[in-house]
Structure formats: structure tokens, C-alpha cells
Amino acid sequence: QSALTQPASVSGSPGQSITISCTGTSSDVGGYNYVSWYQQYPGKAPKLMLYDVTDRPSGVSDRFSGSKSGNTASLTISGLQAEDEAVYYCSSYTSSGPLDVVFGGGTKVTVL
Amino acid sequence: QVQLVQSGAEVKKAGASLKVSCKASGYTFTDLYIHWLRQAPGQGLEWLGWINPNSGATISARNLQGRVTMTRDTSITTAYMDLKSLTSDDAAMYYCARAIGVFKKWSFDIWGQGTLVTVSS
Numbered sequence: 516q517s518a519l520t521q522p523a524s525v526s527g528s529p530g531q532s533i534t535i536s537c538t539g540t541s542s543d544v545g546g547y548n549y550v551s552w553y554q555q556y557p558g559k560a561p562k563l564m565l566y567d568v569t570d571r572p573s574g575v576s577d578r579f580s581g582s583k584s585g586n587t588a589s590l591t592i593s594g595l596q597a598e599d600e601a602v603y604y605c606s607s608y609t610s611s612g613p614l615d616v617v618f619g620g621g622t623k624v625t626v627l
Numbered sequence: 628q629v630q631l632v633q634s635g636a637e638v639k640k641a642g643a644s645l646k647v648s649c650k651a652s653g654y655t656f657t658d659l660y661i662h663w664l665r666q667a668p669g670q671g672l673e674w675l676g677w678i679n680p681n682s683g684a685t686i687s688a689r690n691l692q693g694r695v696t697m698t699r700d701t702s703i704t705t706a707y708m709d710l711k712s713l714t715s716d717d718a719a720m721y722y723c724a725r726a727i728g729v730f731k732k733w734s735f736d737i738w739g740q741g742t743l744v745t746v747s748s
Binding site for chain 2: 517549551553560561562563566567572604606607608612613614615616617618619620621
């Protein structure tokens with residue numbers, strides 16, 4: 516059972532927008548702006564897509580955007596493309612429990 | 628270019644110890660924290676701990692304390708993760724990853740290629 520809750524799957528057609536949610540608690544997502552999102556293709560290492568809720572590393576498309584409300588963070592992918600089909604993980608710093616960083620269980624994005 | 632290169636796949640017996648290395652290049656090794664994470668087959672990501680390559684200070688996940696040790700050798704810009712008393716639950720892909728910034732140590736922008744660890748009984 517992952518500390519952060521993500522939907523198992525989200526799908527959309529090319530060109531559409533999709534949003535992935537990531538729900539935690541006031542000890543992690545709700546308490547700090549240290550939410551990150553990672554994209555992972557099968558057999559590959561994760562790639563950082565967003566950090567500090569809304570910031571994009573250099574080279575990441577501006578089709579990826581983030582937000583947070585209360586204990587839930589969200590990743591939105593606009594103008595969905597075939598290459599966006601991957602698993603997306605959210606993570607957050609946490610001030611409770613045995614870990615400093617917690618992850619969601621991952622969301623498989625399917626481009627129809 | 629900036630990269631982290633990890634040591635190769637390992638096959639270990641239950642009860643044995645594991646040591647994974649992570650060679651950094653393309654940036655100042657002592658500037659940014661190195662984190663260790665793992666991913667069991669078909670599962671999500673699990674954070675294991677971090678090391679400050681400058682001071683050598685470490686923090687590890689409390690559920691692994693006593694079993695995991697993180698070290699570094701600044702002369703060869705390499706970080707290491709030792710895990711002892713392996714069980715089948717430790718079978719996973721192990722990653723090292725670099726924190727994105729000095730004051731942004733909870734996001735990881737550069738990842739190693741991963742080290743696959745198999746544990747046999």
C-alpha cells in the first residue's frame with residue numbers, strides 16, 4: 516500500500532488533456548510544496564517531469580503542468596501525445612513515518 | 628554530460644550483503660545529495676535514503692535502519708549503498724538519483740541506469 520494515492524490508470528485521446536491526482540495527508544502533500552512527478556517507461560529509469568508542485572526541469576515540455584489543493588496534487592498533460600504513454604509517479608517529502616520521501620503507486624497513462 | 632553510472636546486476640543468496648556503486652560525472656559531486664531508491668518487479672518506487680557527498684552525513688529509511696549503509700568516496704566521485712541480511716523482499720531494481728538542487732533535495736533530476744538485484748534462497 517503506497518503512502519500517496521493515485522488512480523491506477525488514466526486514458527485519453529491524442530490532443531486531449533488528462534489529469535492525474537495524487538492524494539496524501541497534511542504531513543506530506545498538504546504540508547509542503549515538495550511534490551514531484553516522474554515519468555517512467557518500461558525498463559527505464561524514472562524521469563523528473565515536475566518538482567516543487569509546479570516547476571519544470573529544463574527540457575520538459577510545457578504540456579506538463581502541476582497544481583495542488585489541500586492534500587491533493589495534480590499533474591495535467593495537455594495536448595496528449597503517443598509518447599506520453601507511460602507510468603507516472605508522484606512523490607512528496609513527508610514529516611511522518613519511517614521515510615523522508617513517499618511515493619504514489621503509479622498511474623498508467625494510455626493514449627487511445 | 629551529467630550522469631550517474633551504477634554497478635552491474637547482482638545475484639545474491641538470502642542472508643548475504645549487497646554493495647551497489649554509483650559513479651557521478653559531469654558536475655561537482657559534493658554539491659548535491661545522492662539518494663537511493665528501489666523498485667520491486669512490477670511495483671512502485673521506494674525511497675531508501677540519502678547521503679550528503681560533501682559531509683558524508685546520511686539519513687536512511689527507518690524501516691531499513693541497521694541494514695543499510697551509505698558511503699561515498701569523493702576522490703572518485705562515487706557513492707555506495709550497502710544492504711545486509713538480504714531477503715527475497717530485497718529483490719528489486721536499485722537506483723541512485725541526484726537531488727535537483729542544494730535546497731531542493733527532495734526531487735531527483737538525474738538517475739542512474741539501475742542495478743538489478745536478484746535474491747535466491
